[in-house]
Amino acid sequence: MMIVEYIQSALLLIAAFLVIVSAVGFISLSKDMKNVVYGRIHIIGIFDIACVIAMIGLGQYLLAGIYFILAPFTAHAIANAFYKSEDVENNVELNVVEEDEDNSNPFIVNKSKVQELEQKDSEKLKTDDRFTISTLEIIEEE
């Protein structure tokens, strides 16, 4: 029976060591680092495995198995939610700013409308007489 206790206490000590390492890593990551949230989620993976080891050391094998299966789903769900809603660095869709149309004021023109007008093949530009497009043909002599 003594050897079982030694194995249990070794597992608990390994778990405690991993928990402290993950706590130090979690708090010491710089805020200015790129993709720091994903790094923190990765560190929490170490904490999850430390908890699984601690549960095995305490003799709760069913809980350890359940948590071993559930932990990656949690990490993925949090990372996915962060990417879709708050990750301005990587998600291009979050950087698109919607412009309000205000037709009552003639001096405020929507940026996309101006860009559309400035294009060469714009329909408004073709019908407007003030603008002419001239092409110069260069014939190379043989």
Added chain:
Amino acid sequence: MDILIISKYILIIALIIMMIVALRASAYKTTSMGLLGSSVVVVAFSVALLVFGEMYNLAFYRDISLALIFFGFVGTVAFSVVLGGDK
């Protein structure tokens, strides 16, 4: 003093440190960090409950721990789905 008791106390201290760190992380700017911190606190508390329940013969400690882990997971995933939206 038995080595198993000592290692249990060391694990409890480590879990308390992790809980404090997770509470600090919950106060960071993004909502996802709050979600991450709260899920860590729940898991650390359930493991601490397993240790204390075995040491002091608490009633239903395994069931409470299982409920904490399972419903903590469900809550985290549900909040993540709401936070992510339907994009």
